[in-house]
Amino acid sequence: xxxxxxxxxxxxxxxxxxxxxxxxxxxxxxxxxxxxxxxxxxxxxxxxxxxxxxxxxxxxxxxxxxxxxxxxxxxxxxxxxxxxxxxxxxxxxxxxxxxxxxxxxxxxxx
Amino acid sequence: xxxxxxxxxxxxxxxxxxxxxxxxxxxxxxxxxxxxxxxxxxxxxxxxxxxxxxxxxxxxxxxxxxxxxxxxxxxxxxxxxxxxxxxxxxxxxxxxxxxxxxxxxxxxxxxxx
Numbered sequence: 559x560x561x562x563x564x565x566x567x568x569x570x571x572x573x574x575x576x577x578x579x580x581x582x583x584x585x586x587x588x589x590x591x592x593x594x595x596x597x598x599x600x601x602x603x604x605x606x607x608x609x610x611x612x613x614x615x616x617x618x619x620x621x622x623x624x625x626x627x628x629x630x631x632x633x634x635x636x637x638x639x640x641x642x643x644x645x646x647x648x649x650x651x652x653x654x655x656x657x658x659x660x661x662x663x664x665x666x667x668x
Numbered sequence: 669x670x671x672x673x674x675x676x677x678x679x680x681x682x683x684x685x686x687x688x689x690x691x692x693x694x695x696x697x698x699x700x701x702x703x704x705x706x707x708x709x710x711x712x713x714x715x716x717x718x719x720x721x722x723x724x725x726x727x728x729x730x731x732x733x734x735x736x737x738x739x740x741x742x743x744x745x746x747x748x749x750x751x752x753x754x755x756x757x758x759x760x761x762x763x764x765x766x767x768x769x770x771x772x773x774x775x776x777x778x779x780x781x
Contacts, residue, residue, distance in 0.1 A: 599713070600773045648712075657714065657769070662709075665711050
């Protein structure tokens with residue numbers, strides 16, 4: 559039982575490159591979230607999904623896109639990476655009022 | 669003013685000490701409250717929910733003061749393994765439905781021999 563799995567764990571990009579972060583869950587939760595965590599700031603919500611086929615913007619959605627084609631997967635895309643997107647990205651699901659996080663993906667944009 | 673504020677610390681305490689953290693929130697419509705623990709370079713994990721009447725889980729006690737809009741976390745008999753960052757999380761409903769979780773920046777605790 560893996561819970562919430564994020565891939566890749568680490569990635570270095572050049573400005574302007576694109577990439578996709580994958581979040582996979584085996585908890586059968588409806589709600590899924592993408593957060594970013596930066597020094598001196600709390601976790602900030604990028605996008606979220608309340609079920610398969612749905613997505614919605616969080617508080618910092620600019621520069622990111624998401625898709626939830628299957629209930630167990632939530633993808634976060636960066637179409638044209640910028641240095642300001644250097645961060646640690648966490649995926650989470652919600653069940654029973656509790657958030658369950660993946661281990662995080664460390665992204666550096668040069 | 670930030671919606672959720674925490675003293676970043678670090679709090680350096682000897683093993684066996686009692687330590688307390690506070691977290692203040694600005695929106696009086698906030699409905700539910702949590703403490704999450706985050707170890708260095710790891711993901712956050714739920715430590716405990718905070719109930720209006722206060723609640724205890726072993727060496728950990730959480731309190732809510734709605735009048736003054738703060739929650740607290742008390743750790744008794746600190747262990748080396750308690751060293752981590754403690755995140756305050758506040759949940760409130762949104763006009764039109766849904767809710768919003770806001771994370772504090774965290775308070776760092778270091779327990780020393």
